[in-house]
Amino acid sequence: MNDLPSRIHIKEEGPREGFQFEKAPIPTARKIELIDALSRVGIRQMQIVSFVNPKAVPGMADAEAVVAGITPVPGVSYKALWFNEAGLERAIAAGRIDVKGSISLSASDRFLQKNLNRTPSQQLATLHGMLHGYRERGIGLDRVTIMAAFGCNYEGDVRPDKVVGLVGQAIDVAAEHGLSIGSLSLADTMGWATPLAIKRTVGAIRARYPEVTLELHLHDTRGMGIANAYAGLEMGIDRFDASVAGLGGCPFAANAGAAGNVCTEDLVFMCEEMGIETGIDLEALIECARLAQDVVGHPLPGAVMVGGSLRRVRERIAQAAAA
Amino acid sequence: MNDLPSRIHIKEEGPREGFQFEKAPIPTARKIELIDALSRVGIRQMQIVSFVNPKAVPGMADAEAVVAGITPVPGVSYKALWFNEAGLERAIAAGRIDVKGSISLSASDRFLQKNLNRTPSQQLATLHGMLHGYRERGIGLDRVTIMAAFGCNYEGDVRPDKVVGLVGQAIDVAAEHGLSIGSLSLADTMGWATPLAIKRTVGAIRARYPEVTLELHLHDTRGMGIANAYAGLEMGIDRFDASVAGLGGCPFAANAGAAGNVCTEDLVFMCEEMGIETGIDLEALIECARLAQDVVGHPLPGAVMVGGSLRRVRERIAQAAAA
Numbered sequence: 001m002n003d004l005p006s007r008i009h010i011k012e013e014g015p016r017e018g019f020q021f022e023k024a025p026i027p028t029a030r031k032i033e034l035i036d037a038l039s040r041v042g043i044r045q046m047q048i049v050s051f052v053n054p055k056a057v058p059g060m061a062d063a064e065a066v067v068a069g070i071t072p073v074p075g076v077s078y079k080a081l082w083f084n085e086a087g088l089e090r091a092i093a094a095g096r097i098d099v100k101g102s103i104s105l106s107a108s109d110r111f112l113q114k115n116l117n118r119t120p121s122q123q124l125a126t127l128h129g130m131l132h133g134y135r136e137r138g139i140g141l142d143r144v145t146i147m148a149a150f151g152c153n154y155e156g157d158v159r160p161d162k163v164v165g166l167v168g169q170a171i172d173v174a175a176e177h178g179l180s181i182g183s184l185s186l187a188d189t190m191g192w193a194t195p196l197a198i199k200r201t202v203g204a205i206r207a208r209y210p211e212v213t214l215e216l217h218l219h220d221t222r223g224m225g226i227a228n229a230y231a232g233l234e235m236g237i238d239r240f241d242a243s244v245a246g247l248g249g250c251p252f253a254a255n256a257g258a259a260g261n262v263c264t265e266d267l268v269f270m271c272e273e274m275g276i277e278t279g280i281d282l283e284a285l286i287e288c289a290r291l292a293q294d295v296v297g298h299p300l301p302g303a304v305m306v307g308g309s310l311r312r313v314r315e316r317i318a319q320a321a322a323a
Numbered sequence: 324m325n326d327l328p329s330r331i332h333i334k335e336e337g338p339r340e341g342f343q344f345e346k347a348p349i350p351t352a353r354k355i356e357l358i359d360a361l362s363r364v365g366i367r368q369m370q371i372v373s374f375v376n377p378k379a380v381p382g383m384a385d386a387e388a389v390v391a392g393i394t395p396v397p398g399v400s401y402k403a404l405w406f407n408e409a410g411l412e413r414a415i416a417a418g419r420i421d422v423k424g425s426i427s428l429s430a431s432d433r434f435l436q437k438n439l440n441r442t443p444s445q446q447l448a449t450l451h452g453m454l455h456g457y458r459e460r461g462i463g464l465d466r467v468t469i470m471a472a473f474g475c476n477y478e479g480d481v482r483p484d485k486v487v488g489l490v491g492q493a494i495d496v497a498a499e500h501g502l503s504i505g506s507l508s509l510a511d512t513m514g515w516a517t518p519l520a521i522k523r524t525v526g527a528i529r530a531r532y533p534e535v536t537l538e539l540h541l542h543d544t545r546g547m548g549i550a551n552a553y554a555g556l557e558m559g560i561d562r563f564d565a566s567v568a569g570l571g572g573c574p575f576a577a578n579a580g581a582a583g584n585v586c587t588e589d590l591v592f593m594c595e596e597m598g599i600e601t602g603i604d605l606e607a608l609i610e611c612a613r614l615a616q617d618v619v620g621h622p623l624p625g626a627v628m629v630g631g632s633l634r635r636v637r638e639r640i641a642q643a644a645a646a
Binding site for chain 2: 002004151153154155156157191192194195196197220221222223224226227229230231263266269270273274275301302303304307308309310313314317
């Protein structure tokens with residue numbers, strides 16, 4: 001027995017993270033193929049597209065076609081990302097998308113400028129507009145994301161107290177619209193976090209806002225993704241974003257060639273081996289990771305799809321012993 | 324402040340791990356080039372060759388030539404690996420090698436058979452012979468390694484109490500020769516460990532033998548290397564083996580294509596970012612990692628050499644602010 005959570009909830013972000021990031025165009029049919037494969041491994045939440053400006057993110061120009069083309073699996077919640085009301089309208093119009101209210105704040109003003117081309121006051125105005133829109137449509141506020149919560153390639157280190165301040169700001173802004181925040185995601189957008197930084201920032205938020213449910217969105221830019229996830233588990237966090245095969249990266253974050261999100265199958269492997277349930281079939285997920293490599297046409301950083309699961313090794317040993 | 328160690332000691336194993344593992348022959352001069360480059364980054368201990376049967380490990384047939392060709396840097400201890408008295412004799416004859424007594428036990432009998440072609444009783448006899456040889460030469464027993472301490476591809480999971488038993492056996496065998504063990508290295512030879520397994524096994528050894536200094540030798544076969552190192556740090560372990568760029572793998576361990584040791588520069592990055600001193604110049608080490616890739620002629624798994632250090636990013640931000 002130990003103090004780690006007994007079960008975690010993984011939101012698969014590979015399709016959205018990966019397809020927005022890849023330089024070469026990926027045929028819509030192949031995007032659909034991967035999403036449909038991922039729908040059958042036990043994943044319950046999957047972010048499949050962004051409704052953003054196709055000029056800024058050409059890889060997401062076919063978002064509506066992707067949504068129309070998938071074969072939805074009952075029990076899987078298909079999610080999308082948007083940053084303004086126009087994106088929200090597209091998400092609703094697309095159908096099939098589980099539209100829940102979400103807003104994003106940035107712990108770095110310069111990243112906000114580079115990534116969304118907004119000043120903090122413009123961002124605040126946008127958030128008010130989005131919250132007003134959610135309220136009007138009877139959509140709750142499901143998730144607040146704090147981008148660059150551990151550091152920024154344009155602004156440097158981010159102190160935990162700045163993040164705590166933003167959590168308070170998010171709670172206040174939501175309250176102005178009669179909404180409470182569902183869960184709060186700390187995004188290590190540019191791969192600055194270490195396990196110690198995870199514990200410090202999570203601890204600082206817990207000290208001030210113990211009622212907030214925290215999630216982690218980790219990038220593996222400098223190889224810390226799995227260690228950071230472990231630090232999160234040790235803090236009791238049980239909600240993680242992850243990306244099959246480690247698909248993705250941030251196109252605006254000046255990390256050319258660097259790895260994307262923490263790899264889903266590596267995270268599932270670690271958790272299952274530590275007795276933490278994920279609800280995901282690791283062997284089937286590893287097949288999806290290999291499919292993802294085939295879809296993008298180049299090697300992806302996932303380790304378990306190369307090293308293999310231990311369940312298979314244990315089965316082989318048991319068979320040899322029985323023979 | 325936190326309970327992590329304030330400083331760690333890294334033994335670089337890339338030359339030995341990598342050159343024994345690579346399929347294609349590497350020219351002796353290029354091995355020397357990498358060892359000499361690594362000698363200048365602040366590494367204090369480096370295992371550079373194995374004195375083993377050249378028929379079993381062709382990549383180490385030039386071990387004597389490598390040792391003769393390096394330019395030793397004062398303050399750097401150059402180490403070698405051997406598994407019998409003949410190997411020890413070669414290490415002493417080669418000169419320049421910091422010959423310290425070491426013995427290896429295996430937590431898996433089947434791995435011992437596959438890796439060294441010995442039964443447990445043959446291994447015990449070999450250990451007695453080696454300890455006798457150390458005693459005769461006035462060499463202490465510097466290090467005991469327990470191979471496959473977390474699991475084995477031929478035998479399966481390894482329970483912590485089995486490892487605790489082996490620690491006791493090592494202490495007893497050494498005592499028969501009037502020797503005490505220096506430090507004890509837990510080797511995750513085939514990449515079975517998780518952070519929780521590290522804590523369990525280290526905790527079990529500490530409970531029974533609190534006087535033993537522990538080291539970790541981690542393989543990154545399934546992407547857990549850095550997370551496992553972090554778990555070790557949280558247990559107060561301050562001695563780690565690591566391999567530049569993640570060079571290596573175990574040629575006998577049935578993990579074809581899988582990653583080698585935990586990557587030195589990724590480990591240094593994590594530690595330095597968490598305020599733990601390593602004594603190593605990360606930027607110079609990253610250059611060595613790129614050299615290692617060039618020497619072996621294919622991409623290696625290190626992440627920080629792709630994602631870049633944060634010191635460089637902070638410098639760029641400071642320069643921009645000053646301009």
